[in-house]
Structure formats: C-alpha cells, structure tokens
Amino acid sequence: MRTGRIIKSISGVYRVDADGEMFDTKPRGLFRKKKFSPIVGDIVDFEIENVTEGYIQHVHERRNELKRPPVSNIDHLIIVMSAVEPDFSTQLVDRFLVIAHSYGLNPRIIVTKKDMTSEEQIQRIEQYLVIYRNIGYSTQFVGKDDNIEAIFDAWGSGLAVLSGQSGVGKSTLLNAYQPDLSLETNQISKSLNRGKHTTRHVELFERKDGFVADTPGFSALDFDHIQKDEVKDYFLEIQEYGQACKFRNCNHIREPKCNVKAQVEAGNIAQFRYDHYVQLFEEIANRKERY
Template identity: 50%
Template sequence: MAEGKIIKALSGFYYVLSEGKVFQCRGRGVFRKQKITPLVGDYVVFQATGESEGYILEICERKNSLIRPPIANVEQAILVFSAVEPDFSPKLLDRFLVLVESKQIAPIIVVNKIDLMDSQTKQSIEQYVRDYQRIGYDVIETSTVTKEGIERLLSYLEGRISVVAGQSGVGKSSLLNALRPDLQLKTNDISTHLGRGKHTTRHVELLEIGGGLVADTPGFSALELDDIEIEELPLYFPEFRERSDECKFRGCLHVAEPKCAVREAVEAGEIPSYRYENYLSFVEEMKERKPRYER
C-alpha cells in the first residue's frame, strides 16, 4: 500500500501524487455505498495496479473540507475580487470570509484589475482596503497587466495548500498565469451581454506554484451558509468577536440587544456600517431558512 495526495479529480478519476509520481486512480465502490466522495486535497491510501494506475482504498481524516469548491485540507484561501468588471462586492466578500472563517482557513483578500480603476473607483477601493486591513485581514491589490502585487502574492504561497476562489470573471486564471506563466490556463473576458464572467475552469486541480500547492477552482457567484448556526455567526466577524466580552448579555447576537458593544462600535464608526448591514442580512437569511431535521 502507498500513501499520497489527490491533486486532481476529473471524470471519475483521481490523480494521486505520491513520492513525486502521479497515479491515475479510481475510488473503491465502498465509497459510493458510504456516500463518501474523495476530494482534491485528500490524503489517501491507495494500491498501485501498474506503473501509473491504482485504486484508492482509504481516505485519511480531513482537517477541513469545502463543498463549493470541492476540496479538502486547505490552509489558506486566496479570495479574488476585481475592482471593476465585475464591480467589487463587499457583501459577497463577507460571505466568502464567513465561510472560510468557519472552516478555520486563513483568508487572503486579493483585489484584482486595479489597472482598470478610474479615480472615483480608486478612492472607493482604497477605503475598502483600509477597512479590511484594520479588521486584521491581509489585503493585496493586483494587476495582471502591470504585474503590481504579483510578487507579494507569490510570497504567501510557499509551503502552503491554498485555494483560489471568487466569482466568475474576476481574473483568477489570469492571476495564476501571472504567478506561473507556463501554466497557460484558459481565460475568458467578461460577457458584456450577461454582465458576468464565463466559466473557464471546469475541474479542481492542485498546481505547484511558488513553492506551494494552489487549487484553481470553478468560478461561482453564490455561497450557502447552511452549515453555520446563527449563534456561531458573530464568531466569524473578527471585529465582532473581539468586542463580544464587552456586551451586556452573554451570547449577544448584536441585533437588538441593549448595551451591545458591537452596535455601539458601528455607531461610533469603529466598524464599517456595510459590514454590520451584511451581517444583519446573513442573520435574516439564517432565520428564514428551513430547519434541519436529524435523520
């Protein structure tokens, strides 16, 4: 038996990297019966049946896993947003941040396409950058045209398993090509008719970039918060979490409770109002979802 890591999943095959060699493997039938799906990033035990083929026998315990994109054992998430085309969306960014915070994955925020900004957009983006940096997030501004920020982003990748995620059209593939030009990943421009990017990546694959492994993932524009309980949500807003002890009531949801330190901080301008409004919209979304019943 041998051990390795799944670096690509495509058409029912799992490509396992083991001691510098890649084996094309299938999963055991027992996985289907147990409703277990091997994921890119999984550490697995497999049996080689030839020079480069084999069967996956066992999936080792995961540190974490994501559903969209389907990947396991991620250490950090490179969340790519464009300054324009499509416009920067703090609400979508906050949704991404909540998801990765809930999985104990370190987020890196990348604001791409800064070369396309006009003066008004630049002023707005710079304010967002300052806001998120003040919260404690690492924020990198990049351009695949001028190469600004590329070297800085590269330094974050060494020795880590990272996932690159973001909605379609923000330039994820272009960014990966800039980080490692020989990849020549397919890219597409924004669809002017639809107003959103065309999907260019069809499967998840771990790529060797900057001394680490990076997952290029299919683009998507929606993230469900179904796995997060409403009581947990404040924990995934760092600026809320650090003020929670100052609230009058333990377990404060920061919605309508008296003497809430978070709401006081919003009123004082210490927490951006849009962050709090996004939080409230997530709370309402969670209240309206159907209850989950244990089987």
C-alpha cells in the first residue's frame, strides 16, 4: 500500500503523486456505493496494480475543502485580482475573502497586470491594499517583470490554490512560474469585462515546499452554505470591533449602541468594507428558501 496526493482528476482517473512517482488510479467500487468521490488535494492510500497504475483504497480525512472548484487540504487560498481587464473590484475581493473564511482557509491577495496599469490607477489600488494589509491580509501587486518564482515561494509550504475570475491572469502567473507548463490563456471579452474560461479542471503543480493549483475561473460566487448571522465573522475587523457592541447578537445594521457603526464613523473600519458587509448580509437574508 502506498500513500500519495491526488494532483489531477479527469474522467474518473486520479493522478496520484507519491513522493515524486506518478500513478494513474481508480477508486474501488465501495466509493460509488457510498456516493463519495475523491477530489484533487486528497491524501489517499492506494494499491499498485502495475508499474504506473493502482486502485484507491482509502481517502484520509480532509482538513478543509472547497466545493467549487472541488479541491481539499488547502494551506493558502490566493485570491487573484487584476488591476485592469477585468478592473480591480474591492467588492469581489471581499466576497472571495468571505468564501475563504467560511471554509476555514488562509487567504492572501495578489493583484496582477501592474505593468498594464496607469500610475493613477496603481495609486488608487495601493490605497485599497494598505487597508487590507492593516486588517491583516498579505497582499502583492505584480507585473510581468516581477520575480514570480520568489512570490510563489514566499507563500510558505503546503498547497496554494489560485482562485479568482476568469481572465485575471492565474494561468499566466503559472506559466511565468513554470514556463514548460504552457497553460492556455485567453483574451478578455471587452463587452463583458471578464475572461473566457481557459482552465477546465483542477490540477496541482509542484512548487518549492508544496504544490500550487490553477482552478476554473469564477463568474459567480456561491454563498448557499453561509447563514446571514455568520457574515459578520468573515469580515475580520467587523468581527473584532463587534465584540464591544452593547448587544451580543448585534448585526451592526439597525441595532442601537453598535460599536461597529461607531468605528465606521470614526474611520477605523473602511466605509466600502462596511457597505459590502451590509450588502452581502441583506443578499443572504433575502434569498429564497430552496426545497
């Protein structure tokens, strides 16, 4: 029996990396009976059938898991935004951060296409990145001439997952990191201000002290697993200042003696972050029950 990590999954075949050796494996029938499917990132035990093939016997318990795209045991979620084409959006950053925290992931923010951005736009984006850094997030703003290898290696050990809209440059970053990958990239749709999907499956690639994953781009984010009362916990500064509100179950919207609203007024919580919190809270509160 060998142990390894699933690095790729296509048409029911799972490529497993076991200490640098690659095996194409299939799950035993018992997984189908349990209606359980292994996913990329899973640590699995498998029996070798021949030199390069085997059968998965056991999937180790997942530390965490993203539902869409399906990938598990993530150490760093890298939220990739572009400065332009598509334009930088703090609302999208905040929605990705909420998703990351809801799954117990450690998010970082990287903004691409600095070399395609005007000095005025760079200054505006940097002002936002300062706010995110003050909250406690790691941020990076990169262009094509930056040392991408050093940036990837600075994330530390484990599995780093690149996530973000189509067209923000996830595959371009990976190509810069490992030029021999030759991942497909695509132009931005000018009318939609977003890219076409170029990555069609999740795949892990080796990096120093771990792996990095390119994931299919998002055009919509799914908050179905989040309840309205949980949203305040996923805006870190709101969660922190909220502990001083008069009412323990304060949602920081219409309640009296709310410390969060006082801190927004005082400038200690960015107005745009609070606005995005309220918007997402009300969006989740108003969603229709599904049967």
